[in-house]
Amino acid sequence: MFPTVSASGLTLRYGGTPALDDVSLRLEEGVTGLLGPNGAGKTTLLRVLATAVPADRGVFTVLGHDPGTAAGRQNLRRELGYLPQTPGFHPDFTAFAFVDYVAILKEMTDRSARHREVSRVLQAVGLSDVRGKRIKRLSGGMRQRVALAAALVGDPGFLVLDEPTVGLDPQQRMRFRELVAEAGEGRTVLLSTHQTEDVAMLCRRVIVMSSGRIRFDGTPAELTARAAGRVWSSAERDPGARAGWRTGLGSFRNVGDPPEGAELLEPTLEDGYLFTLDGEPVREAAA
């Protein structure tokens, strides 16, 4: 099976700072989570793969299309859905008119077919009831769903979502997870997030980035396993722990190298993520 995305040696510098440093990866069908601290290069990687910005060096294809040519980039964009970190809208447009506008930009010129498609995606994101409402009157969560609908319009084969759950309340996030999970059925979704819970619940694969490089590429279970045997409970904060905090139960949850006889706890994905960023040897992306 051909990978949806195949990238090799992607490098991009802003001034002298490397935002992407020799990144190679392959993505196949399903939801892949992209984790990393601020400034790790997640958004830059997404923007490069979405053809919003060209890389300085490196090569990649998406669904077989080469964005290094004008023709390839145009064909790639025909199969791409992109939800940027700060989408931005025309506030006086209705939800329907805005998604319709994006659909036209995606070259859907048959009016009735386009309107059916816009209705379909608005229904998919649960906005059918407010389709005639101006975007400036919608809540933040609804606006994010308008942006997701705009990304989904045209049934793209590759969906790039940059921190789509930022600013959403827990209920909205849960609804958004449902939508992303649905979107991941039958297509490739690359989801950048700070929320490790989103990755744990949605993704069958996770990539961790830091300083423009890929530090981990594997399953959420493999990432969690990195912290196995390194999370323990104690009555007081263990001075030898890399991190420790009092839990709601009153005991301390410590992360690091446990003392002998410590009461070990089940690690979470977040624990594994922290260990990956904290001095672990760099493991290149799976080729």
Next chain:
Amino acid sequence: MRAVAVPGPDLKEPTRVRTYPVVRALLRPVAHMLPHRALAAGSVLGLLLAAVPRLYERPDAELGVGLLRAAALAFALGAAFLLDDPARHITAAVPTGRAVRVGLRMALVAPLAVLWWTAALLLVPEAARPPVGAMTLEAAATLALALAAATAAVRFSGQSEPGLGAAGGLLAAAVAATLLPVPLGLLVPVADPGWDSAHQRWAAVLAGAVLVCAYCMREAVRPNASRAALTSPSGTSGPPRR
């Protein structure tokens, strides 16, 4: 399950979608999203300035020149907001290119600009009306400078709303134009012997601004450095060498 596209000959030739139906469908939404307030403010202020000579009993051509220049600047300041698009980021990766979208905005405003300039010229009493061709050249160059600043800001900074910066740049350029030494002057009086040569410089400004616009409307494409690197280590599952 979605069929994953196999790398194919489309890397050489895009699937042709005719631009005209896309442009036709875009007319209404793009007309809706134009910066109506900024355009209206620039237009109204410009017309008011052009009408000032009517308040004078015996207006002369120098007054007409100065006020028509100010009117053209006012209109261009409004037009500097033409490319403001709060949804630029969400539409950054659509197949309809920047050139089509920017070109459509400009095309929609072009008839308005022609009508507005005609009205501005007619508002100046005949006795105070300077040479129409030369003044039209100045107005066109001023407008083109505003649009060049906006397109350059979009291209090089990715700003979604470059209008304020472009307008500021245009104002700075206008101030700088008043400081130019005589041999390079643009804002020369109508009776000045350097009027014709100044308008050759205006023509150069117009040509330069149009070239900047045309260059910045295109999106940067950086060719893949080495397509061979896309072949998988096993050589069985990656795209073929091209």
